[in-house]
Amino acid sequence: MTDLFSLKGKVALVTGSARGLGFTVARGMWEAGARIVLSDVSDEALQQALAALRVEGCEAAGYVFDISDEAQATAAVAAIEAEVGPIDILVNNAGIHRRSPLIDMPVENWRKVIDVNLSGAFIVGRAVARGMIARKRGKIINIASINARMVRPNIGNYCAAKGGIVTLTKSMATEWGRYNINVNAIGPGYFLTDLTKPLSEDADFDAWVKSEVPLGRWGRPEELVGLAVMLASPASDYINGQTIYIDGGWQACL
Numbered sequence: 001m002t003d004l005f006s007l008k009g010k011v012a013l014v015t016g017s018a019r020g021l022g023f024t025v026a027r028g029m030w031e032a033g034a035r036i037v038l039s040d041v042s043d044e045a046l047q048q049a050l051a052a053l054r055v056e057g058c059e060a061a062g063y064v065f066d067i068s069d070e071a072q073a074t075a076a077v078a079a080i081e082a083e084v085g086p087i088d089i090l091v092n093n094a095g096i097h098r099r100s101p102l103i104d105m106p107v108e109n110w111r112k113v114i115d116v117n118l119s120g121a122f123i124v125g126r127a128v129a130r131g132m133i134a135r136k137r138g139k140i141i142n143i144a145s146i147n148a149r150m151v152r153p154n155i156g157n158y159c160a161a162k163g164g165i166v167t168l169t170k171s172m173a174t175e176w177g178r179y180n181i182n183v184n185a186i187g188p189g190y191f192l193t194d195l196t197k198p199l200s201e202d203a204d205f206d207a208w209v210k211s212e213v214p215l216g217r218w219g220r221p222e223e224l225v226g227l228a229v230m231l232a233s234p235a236s237d238y239i240n241g242q243t244i245y246i247d248g249g250w251q252a253c254l
């Protein structure tokens with residue numbers, strides 16, 4: 001039973017893991033036995049994250065690259081596989097916001113969010129899958145959002161990208177399942193991180209979240225770890241192409 005959720009001996013790469021949900025998920029995978037590789041577009045934030053983990057006794061590897069840049073991502077994946085080892089687990093987590101009503105949204109903001117939040121998962125996912133296909137094993141977890149199913153004004157670019165993540169997850173699962181690769185997604189509700197700070201610091205929005213979510217509060221980043229570890233472990237060997245939401249029950253009620 002213990003081995004069912006063990007990541008012992010596995011190499012796990014988490015994108016956008018210098019902070020927030022990615023950092024917490026990576027640390028949780030280390031606690032479950034994995035050798036973790038942090039990666040981020042910000043070198044400064046990455047170094048701080050690696051230092052914080054070292055204090056806890058975790059010697060993580062760290063790589064700086066932009067997930068939406070194919071040349072950077074491909075080179076980084078090759079370097080990780082040569083220097084750390086074959087990647088067994090990939091978490092496509094990095095994501096951004098550029099908030100604005102659709103009617104006024106600069107096309108560059110639309111493109112930037114699609115490029116990072118959707119194309120980035122395709123680019124890094126494919127680069128890592130090439131090795132997984134050759135080895136005939138792998139677990140890929142894409143981070144979607146509650147906004148793939150329930151949208152809000154001013155984030156039309158983000159909602160479209162996250163809706164795309166749900167279907168990209170199905171496409172990856174469909175094409176790569178025969179190589180013993182599981183691809184699933186996690187759809188978080190509202191969690192307290194830097195990304196959602198503009199919302200949690202807005203008293204009206206904060207009160208609205210607490211009144212709408214049956215559990216009456218925002219999610220804590222560590223509350224993603226259990227599902228992420230399960231989807232990376234043998235416990236999920238026949239789960240493929242799914243998006244599982246962690247939203248405190250929000251989508252269960254009107």
Ligand SMILES: NC(=O)c1ccc[n+]([C@@H]2O[C@H](COP(=O)([O-])OP(=O)(O)OC[C@H]3O[C@@H](n4cnc5c(N)ncnc54)[C@H](O)[C@@H]3O)[C@@H](O)[C@H]2O)c1
Nearest residue numbers: 016020021041066067093094095145188190191193194195
């Ligand atoms: N926080 C929430 O409530 C919430 C809810 C649903 C989904 N999500 C999703 O979870 C993921 C993580 O969110 P978070 O709240 O931890 O965000 P965050 O802003 O705290 O962290 C995101 C990290 O990604 C990095 N990053 C940004 N662009 C990058 C790029 N092009 N290449 C590499 N790294 C890049 C940032 O530097 C940052 O360290 C995102 O995909 C987000 O859309 C978050």
